[in-house]
Amino acid sequence: MPFRASTSNEAVILDDAAIRAQDQARIAQLRAQGGWRRVLLALALIGPGVLVMIADNDAGGVITYAQTGAAYGLGFYLPFLVLLGPVAYLVQEMTVRLGAVTGRGHAELIWGRYGRFWGAFSLIDLVVANGLTLITEFIGITLGLGVFGVPAVWSALGGVLLVGGVLLGLRYYTWERVALTIAAGNLIFVPLALMASPHWGAVARAFGSWAIPGGFTPVFLYVVLANLGTTIAPWMIFFQQSSVVDKGLAVRDIRAGQVDTALGVLVMVVVALAIVILTGTWVHGLPGAASMDVQQILVTLGHRIGPLGEKLFALGLVEAGVIAAIAITASTSWATGEALNWPKSLNLPPRVAWRFYLPGLVSAVVAAGIVLIPKAPLGFLNLTVQVIATIFMPAAMLFLLLLLNDRELMGEHVNRRWQNWAAAVIVGGLVVVNGLYGWAVVFAHSL
Numbered sequence: 190m191p192f193r194a195s196t197s198n199e200a201v202i203l204d205d206a207a208i209r210a211q212d213q214a215r216i217a218q219l220r221a222q223g224g225w226r227r228v229l230l231a232l233a234l235i236g237p238g239v240l241v242m243i244a245d246n247d248a249g250g251v252i253t254y255a256q257t258g259a260a261y262g263l264g265f266y267l268p269f270l271v272l273l274g275p276v277a278y279l280v281q282e283m284t285v286r287l288g289a290v291t292g293r294g295h296a297e298l299i300w301g302r303y304g305r306f307w308g309a310f311s312l313i314d315l316v317v318a319n320g321l322t323l324i325t326e327f328i329g330i331t332l333g334l335g336v337f338g339v340p341a342v343w344s345a346l347g348g349v350l351l352v353g354g355v356l357l358g359l360r361y362y363t364w365e366r367v368a369l370t371i372a373a374g375n376l377i378f379v380p381l382a383l384m385a386s387p388h389w390g391a392v393a394r395a396f397g398s399w400a401i402p403g404g405f406t407p408v409f410l411y412v413v414l415a416n417l418g419t420t421i422a423p424w425m426i427f428f429q430q431s432s433v434v435d436k437g438l439a440v441r442d443i444r445a446g447q448v449d450t451a452l453g454v455l456v457m458v459v460v461a462l463a464i465v466i467l468t469g470t471w472v473h474g475l476p477g478a479a480s481m482d483v484q485q486i487l488v489t490l491g492h493r494i495g496p497l498g499e500k501l502f503a504l505g506l507v508e509a510g511v512i513a514a515i516a517i518t519a520s521t522s523w524a525t526g527e528a529l530n531w532p533k534s535l536n537l538p539p540r541v542a543w544r545f546y547l548p549g550l551v552s553a554v555v556a557a558g559i560v561l562i563p564k565a566p567l568g569f570l571n572l573t574v575q576v577i578a579t580i581f582m583p584a585a586m587l588f589l590l591l592l593l594n595d596r597e598l599m600g601e602h603v604n605r606r607w608q609n610w611a612a613a614v615i616v617g618g619l620v621v622v623n624g625l626y627g628w629a630v631v632f633a634h635s636l
Contacts, residue, residue: 234445235452236365237432240516241281241425242453243372246460247513248329249322249574250419251378251506254461255486257412258468263387264402266416266465267395273420274458278450279611280586283593283604284426285446288433290602295430297527299588302595311588312528316548318581319424319521321574323556326517329510331560332483336491336503345557352514352553356522357546361435361535368515374508375460381501382463384494387470411576414622418578420457421615423585424520431523435534440602467502518549579619586616 257266284295291298296315300308327345334344359367401409429450438446471493472486491499519535525548526533532542539546590612593604604612 231445231448234438234442235449236369236436237429237438238281238285238446238448238450239453239456240365240368240372240432240512241429242277242450242457243375243460244428244513244516245277245420245422245425246375246457246509247322247326247419247517248333248506248510249325249513250461251464251509252325252329252332252483253412253415253419254464255468255472256483257416258465258470259472259486259489260412261402261409262469262473263391263395263466264398264400264469265395266412267392267462267469268399269413269416270420270461270465271396271458273417274454276615277420277425277457278454279608279615280421280589281425281429281450281454282447283589283608283612284430285433285438285450286443286599286602287589287592288430289438289440289443289446290599292434292439294434294523294527294533295427295589295592296524297533298592298598300528302592302598303588307588308528311585312524314581314584315423315427315524316521316552318422318578319517320552320556321577322422322424323514323517323552324559325574326510326514327557327560328483329506330514332487333503333506333510336487336500341561345561348511348514349553349557351511352518353550355515356518356535356549357539359535364519364535365432365436368512371508371515372512374505375456375512377501377505377508378460378463378467381494381498381505382467384498385467385470387466392466410622414576414579417619417622418574418576418582420461421582422578423581424517426585426589427524428516428520431520431527431533435523435536443602514553518553520549521552522546522549579622583616583619586612586619590616 254270287295287298293301296308296312299311327348330348331341331344334347335341339347355364355367433446468486468490472489475489487499487503490502522545523533525531526542526545532545534542534545537545590604590609592598594609596603
């Protein structure tokens with residue numbers, strides 16, 4: 190159906206609703222036909238959960254996992270990352286229910302239920318966190334393409350053009366399919382880990398011992414926070430709920446959304462383990478490994494597993510940065526559109542909804558520019574961004590819990606008691622770890 194020329198909110202809403210109705214009609218047709226088309230139905234419903242989890246293994250996450258393995262080897266962090274899988278699922282499953290039941294994005298709900306002050310607070314929180322996270326994506330893109338001799342300025346420019354082209358040129362369904370295709374490249378780290386020929390006995394022992402090489406230090410806490418920040422982050426909540434809404438999922442699709450999210454969590458954890466195993470096997474223990482210098486890790490991998498392995502890792506780093514940048518720019522645009530009552534759908538063309546696309550594009554340009562600053566401490570900057578995401582997360586979780594316990598909004602789909610208790614444990618854990626790190630910074634001699 191062609192778009193109306195009018196730029197009024199009413200016309201925009203009608204255009205968006207018409208396109209979303211077409212997508213929902215296609216899903217309804219597949220659901221009604223049954224048989225082998227149930228496979229097509231399952232594939233059609235896959236999207237928000239897999240995307241948010243694979244995008245969570247972003248360039249910043251890949252670098253963090255690589256730094257973790259290089260500094261700490263096959264110890265504490267292998268079982269810790271497995272433990273974070275259920276944590277990520279619990280948080281993101283709530284966004285599936287919230288989006289499917291209300292048909293509204295996260296920013297729109299906060300703004301509508303809790304007023305302008307808290308709406309503005311959550312939006313600023315998100316936009317700042319997203320902007321910082323985008324910096325790590327362009328770090329990954331420039332470092333990865335640097336292995337192939339591409340100058341950083343061209344890498345950053347190419348990344349902005351690719352992300353902008355995907356955001357501006359595709360409606361939701363096509364955008365999602367293209368993003369899923371790019372996301373499949375995240376799996377490249379699994380064969381790389383196998384190429385490393387790790388000592389599988391040592392891997393198994395790590396799961397039983399939870400050993401902390403070097404002991405309980407401020408640096409260890411810093412890396413714990415960084416791994417938390419790359420597993421659960423505010424942008425993920427906003428992204429998946431808005432994606433569920435833009436996809437047009439309804440209450441009857443909640444189960445499919447839960448399966449979609451669980452599949453994404455499985456891929457996320459497997460890839461994270463693969464990266465830690467790779468660098469924990471080939472980089473840990475070498476001179477300078479504890480410095481967590483990203484470029485040094487890449488060079489070391491090239492020496493240990495050969496040029497092909499280094500180039501495959503670099504390609505994975507680029508893919509991780511691109512897919513996360515695609516997701517995070519969309520998250521920024523969705524949240525801003527929802528909060529300010531602007532157009533808020535990828536189904537709308539730029540000429541109709543230019544205000545919707547602008548925040549995401551501007552954040553990508555700014556992040557790319559920051560990465561090009563000469564002699565920027567990229568490795569330290571990456572870990573710091575992940576830590577900041579962890580600091581911002583408790584506030585995002587509190588809003589999520591308030592909404593999931595609002596019976597007027599959720600009806601019978603409100604959180605169960607065990608879900609509230611589990612979420613409270615997560616929030617409490619984040620607060621405790623943040624507090625311990627703050628204490629360690631101020632009173633370093635006490636650890």
